[in-house]
Amino acid sequence: MRLEPVAAPGLARTLGLPALAIAATVVVASALAMLAGANPFATLGLIVKGAAGSKFAALETLNRATPLIFTGLAVAVAFRAKLWNIGAEAQLYAGALMTVLIGTQMGLPGPVAIPAMAIAAVLAGALVLLGPVLLKVRLGVDEVVTTLLFNFIMLLFISMLLEGPLKDPMGMGWPKSEAIPRDARLPRIVDGLRLHWGFGLALISAVVVWVIQVKTTLGYEIRAVGQNPQAARFAGIPVGRVMVKTALLSGGLAALAGFSEVAGLKGNLTLDLSPGFGYTGIVVAMLALLHPLGVVVSALFVAGIFVGADSMSRAAEVPTYIADISVATALLFMVLAILLTRFRVVRG
């Protein structure tokens, strides 16, 4: 068995195969539900119901999707330039840290505090990715390693701050920061329900990233550098500078996830602010084939599975791990589908 490239994949290939991947995921998830002793149709129904069956459930899914849109965009932007940013988690926490610092220490009035927190978060996230990228551009240090390791450095740094200077004196000894004041929180989109304007900001960000990629010289440069750095360099595109700009954009987007979680949802900084949103962002971006608007769809899909599985496991006797497995399966099938849109399998 060998792979031969497909010259011009048709519509059936480019849309049909990803659809098939989703269908295959459903089959695998059903089989797992059966293995756990539950009725697969009922289980799937419960997941869908838990994710989108009520206004509350749907809003919960949107809430969960918000940080995933940001980290997914961060990864999509970077991967376009073949800049392997595995450190969205660190950039997210850098953004969250700046949000809490500005929100609790400066005493700014709400309308000033919110943009100040957002800008500080973006700068911090950009700065966190700048280091590894400068090492890559100048010295050729592999950014996969540096950005990945930065995640742990950042978590330990936050942990140190939460046990020390940032520890909430009223926190009963828990490692958490003070909460930012009510008027510095992101307002709710729908009164009385938990969905906040972080989701709106995420949607706007997706559109902005899409416009950058399609309409601006920077987007053109990023795509050129990602697809063929040698030709880009020959054509006079400043490859190093494009990498740095990409890093600033990517790091800033990931940091907005931290800003939105703190200012929109949690109010304070804890070590479990992100259950791996930075890493899940990679899955979200890959499922979206790195398309910024596709990131919104795939973030909703992934968030829906997680929220739906949480709710399902309370009703049926199926562990929530099915969510992780389903997302992982979806990713594997999707990667396979992408491969098969570009190559066909030939016998012999």
Add this chain to the structure above:
Amino acid sequence: MGAREVVLRLEGITKRFGKLTANDDIGFALHRGEVLALLGENGAGKTTLMNILFGHYTADSGTVEVFGQPLPPGAPGAALAAGVGMVHQHFTLAGNMTVLENILLGTRPLFGMGLGRGAARARVEQLSRDFGLAVHPDAKVKTLSVGERQRVEILKALYRDARILILDEPTAVLTPQESDALFETLKKAVAQGLSIIFISHKLHEVTAVSDRVIVLRHGRVVGEVATDQTDRHRIAEMMVGAEVALPHPPLGRAGTALMELRDVSTPPEGNRTGLRRVTLSLKAGQITGLAGVSGNGQGALADLVSGLIAPDSGELRVAGQTVARWSPRAALAAGVGRIPEDRHATGSIADFTLTENAVLEGYARPPFSRAGWMDWTRARAHAEDIIEKYDVRCPGPEARIRLLSGGNMQKLILGRALEAGPKIILANQPVRGLDIGALTYVQECLIAARDAGAAVLLISEDLDEIRALSDVIHVMSEGRLSPEFPRGSKTPAELGQWMAGQGFADAA
């Protein structure tokens, strides 16, 4: 000839890659003691055919017989075991091992390498004498010249008892003198009963060395003739399907020097030769031809002119001004139009559309962008202009450039460079691998640009092309540049001596 024993027979070989038929019902026979030339343009199917013979590809249909025995399809090594040896265009030698070790490598267990070395050495020496392949068995391969390395490759095949020898473009890396030595070796080999397939697209070599010629075009055998019953023109016609003639432009009128290099040196990069005190003047209205065996510093000179590298020492002057900061962008701003050697890896971005590729060098300035915003309407119009003016055959400006043939890709790159109105044009191997139509077109465009007052630097390994097109010729050898020779003042043999490094006042 018909009575002679057939040693290799291919029958009905067909191989398709998607819509492309790389080999279409190819069949021919190789006889004992003959040199069969396999001719064809790039993309004619030569490489695919050899890959099928060596089991790297499996043919969709057809059979291969060696010495009357069918070869199992898709089994790499079967051809080798049956006595077919191949000398690739790119050598497969270990540089830090000796000639003898390279020859023995893979013929015996790794830990037994020392055993029976005396006998092996005697055999290698015998083979070198018999076939006129002079090379010292204890020399380290990395110290050998390209011609000597090729001899090691041939010895390797002979040591493995190859009775059929396939040489893939063996002269591409040789000087004319080295090529002549190779031809002598081949004559000795066939005299001893070996059979040889000689793959090439250089006509004069084919007529010099072969007994029979088979011409491939678009994956099909389009002609088979005995060499002594034909001539170069007839063969060329078969290859391209039309009479081929190099242009004979009248000499250009040299104007002022638009780009000058004075004593420029650049460091070697990896195993790539750098420049050694090169002084060169590119004049308006003149084509300067750069001849030389590949890998003798042409790459460094091309990179320097394109802006990818800056002089390490010496001076680069553009339009009379010393250049301080030199980069691809600076070169473009100074009016250097570039046609890079590798149109796939350097000249274009495969998954970009023709429109996106058309503005690769000009996207950052109006009219293609303003204040960071791309104007895709203008970009598309520009691509459509190039497509029409330079006759780029393509599905349209929004098609990906990877779908285009080499010739059409090159036309787009040529159009991109020329439409910017360059004063200096770097054309690095501009017609390599192009079919005759595209080739003639590209050459005519370069002559027209010269006549319009551009200074053209033409780099090519094809001496005929250099001698036909250039107003003045330089030869490069080991990073050094020869003096300027006016067109017609040196014979190919004289240029060959310069290519081999003779005549240089070695100041390094």
